[in-house]
Amino acid sequence: xxxxxxxxGDRSPASDLDFWSDEVxxxxxxxxxxLRDQGPAVWLERFSCWAIxxxxxxxxxxxxxxxxxxxxxxxxxxxxxxxxxxAMITSSDxxxxxxxxxxxxxxxxxxxxxxxxxxxxxxxxxxxxxIAKDTFDGVSELAHLLPLSVVTDLVGLTEEAKxxxxxxxxxxxxxxxxxxARTQAGLQVAIEAVGYLMELERSExxxxxxxxxxxxxxxxxxxxxxxxxxxxxxxxxPALDTTINGLSGALFLFAKNPDQWTRLRAEPELLNKAIxxxxxxxxxxxxxxxxxxxxxxxxDAEIRAGxxxxxxxxxxxxxxxxxxQPEKFDIARDARDHVAFGYGTHLxxxxxxxxxxxRTVLEALLPRVKQFHLISEERSLHNTLRGLxxxxxxxxxx
Ligand code: HEM
Numbered sequence: 001x002x003x004x005x006x007x008x009g010d011r012s013p014a015s016d017l018d019f020w021s022d023e024v025x026x027x028x029x030x031x032x033x034x035l036r037d038q039g040p041a042v043w044l045e046r047f048s049c050w051a052i053x054x055x056x057x058x059x060x061x062x063x064x065x066x067x068x069x070x071x072x073x074x075x076x077x078x079x080x081x082x083x084x085x086x087a088m089i090t091s092s093d094x095x096x097x098x099x100x101x102x103x104x105x106x107x108x109x110x111x112x113x114x115x116x117x118x119x120x121x122x123x124x125x126x127x128x129x130x131i132a133k134d135t136f137d138g139v140s141e142l143a144h145l146l147p148l149s150v151v152t153d154l155v156g157l158t159e160e161a162k163x164x165x166x167x168x169x170x171x172x173x174x175x176x177x178x179x180x181a182r183t184q185a186g187l188q189v190a191i192e193a194v195g196y197l198m199e200l201e202r203s204e205x206x207x208x209x210x211x212x213x214x215x216x217x218x219x220x221x222x223x224x225x226x227x228x229x230x231x232x233x234x235x236x237x238p239a240l241d242t243t244i245n246g247l248s249g250a251l252f253l254f255a256k257n258p259d260q261w262t263r264l265r266a267e268p269e270l271l272n273k274a275i276x277x278x279x280x281x282x283x284x285x286x287x288x289x290x291x292x293x294x295x296x297x298x299x300d301a302e303i304r305a306g307x308x309x310x311x312x313x314x315x316x317x318x319x320x321x322x323x324x325q326p327e328k329f330d331i332a333r334d335a336r337d338h339v340a341f342g343y344g345t346h347l348x349x350x351x352x353x354x355x356x357x358x359r360t361v362l363e364a365l366l367p368r369v370k371q372f373h374l375i376s377e378e379r380s381l382h383n384t385l386r387g388l389x390x391x392x393x394x395x396x397x398x
Contacts, residue, residue: 010302014043019051019310020177025381028286029327032315041301041309047076047178049289049308050301051315055323055339057298058316061290061309062343065092068290068309070346075176076289076308079187083175083194086230089238089346100349102217103231106154106210109352115154119146119357123364131368131397135375138391143248146357147240155235156209161196165236168193170382172237176288177383186383197232210235234349242284243354245387246340247361249282250275252391253329255374260331265366274331275358280338281329283314286386288342313339314386371396 015038017031018024024031032053035042040057041050052061061068071092073081084090088099105111126145130136144166152162167189174186205212214228223231254261264274290309297303317338318326341348348354375392 010304011043011045013038013041013300014045015051016045018046019044020047020180020182020383022381025383025386026379028314028386029318032312032318033320035312036315036319036321039299039301041298041303043301044310047310049076049310050298050303051287051310051312052298053312053315053319054321055316055319055337056321058311058313058339059337059343061298061311062339062346065345067293067296068311069293070290072291074288074290076178076310077175077183077187080175080183080190083187083191084172084233084237086226087233087237088231088349089234093345096345099223099227099231102214102222103234104349105213107350107353112352112356115150115353116356116360119150119360120364122146122149123361127361127364127368131395135392135394138251138393139244139248139388140390142251142361143244143391146361147243151239151243151353151357153206154210155239156206156211157197157232157236158200158204161200161236164193164196166240169237169240170385172233173241173285173384174382180383182381182383193236194233197236198229200229200232238285238348239350239353241385241387242348242350243357245284245385246279246282246354247358248388248391249284249386250278250358250362251372251393252374252377252388253278253281255372255391255393257329258371260329261369261371264331264362265370268366270331271359271362271366272355273334275355275362276335276338277329277331277333278358279340280317280323280333280335281327282386283317283338283340284385284387285340285342286314286384287312288384313342368398369395370398 035053040054041052044051052058070090073090075081088103152165171186171189174182175190177183202215214231217223218225218228287310292303292305292307294305320326341351373394377391378389380387380389
């Protein structure tokens with residue numbers, strides 16, 4: 001082997017894919033497949049990072065949080081990583097475990113389950129209103145409903161923050177890209193958002209809310225006051241548009257696959273499987289980064305200590321090595337091992353709430369909607385999230 005080949009070999013297999021270009025974001029799946037065909041880990045030359053793209057290896061990387069740490073940030077640029085420094089999602093054990101115990105309290109299945117009636121009431125009223133309309137936007141008129149009316153309330157920030165949460169969240173996710181226009185625009189708003197959270201007075205918070213509870217945990221000595229404040233970012237960033245995109249993605253899939261809606265109406269016991277399957281296919285959170293803390297190997301790829309590694313959940317979820325006909329929406333598929341919520345240490349802390357919100361809306365629709373007719377849809381191009389800007393639907397009522 002020549003010296004040059006040896007150097008190139010250190011970074012192979014390699015791809016010059018423009019992973020964050022508009023073209024790739026609009027329809028990333030053929031590109032993900034191309035990367036998967038190259039290997040489980042592929043060097044993205046333009047961004048100097050490894051993309052981990054196959055299901056088995058994505059789970060292995062996520063499970064080995066010592067070798068692939070989150071503590072040097074999940075974003076593809078230093079400014080975004082510095083902005084959210086101290087958040088739980090970028091912490092490591094043992095601190096991570098301690099923070100997560102406090103953070104997760106309102107999000108455990110038993111606690112979240114108590115919200116069911118409140119969510120169901122809102123969803124049913126909204127479905128009645130939408131059925132009476134000719135067409136509606138499944139994103140702003142339906143998928144926004146529970147995250148924006150309930151989740152923002154539960155977090156219990158100020159009215160000003162509640163109004164800004166969705167924009168802040170989108171910006172925080174966009175800021176995680178490489179140096180492109182979306183990242184720059186996102187970063188500006190994300191820095192303002194974190195600045196606002198860091199200066200909030202405790203007295204401004206809803207005393208019953210999740211945010212105020214963090215400060216009570218600090219009073220009890222479970223976490224420090226600084227940690228309590230930093231955890232506000234973890235309630236603000238990931239709680240809204242992930243779920244919005246998950247639900248609107250599911251509505252889109254049902255509108256595109258009327259046979260699957262008909263089947264779900266006939267076999268409503270498939271609902272949980274259908275939700276997992278929709279999340280697998282749409283994967284609202286496309287990818288997040290890690291940094292290797294030691295030299296290691298994934299397939300033929302030699303990963304060096306200090307290398308940035310991009311974990312592509314959305315690619316793993318369509319890996320043909322794991323899922324038969326991965327592009328197919330099959331509500332009876334057992335897709336429980338998908339990684340749309342991540343895996344291992346940083347497995348999504350809000351997944352029970354997210355699934356409850358999605359389930360509640362679909363349950364409200366099931367007895368009322370014979371079929372969805374897709375009028376039009378518009379995808380939003382986003383560095384980190386996959387979702388729809390609009391989803392115009394007409395309901396054919398039962
Ligand atoms: C369908 C909706 C959702 C999706 C697809 C989703 C996706 C994810 C993914 C992929 C991760 C792993 C990140 C990593 O590997 O670094 C994650 C972590 C996380 N998510 Fe979610 N999420 C959703 C909803 C929510 C909600 C509703 C909340 C809050 C109420 C939330 C809060 C979090 C937090 C705090 C973490 C970090 C956990 C930790 O570091 O231990 N997510 N989410």
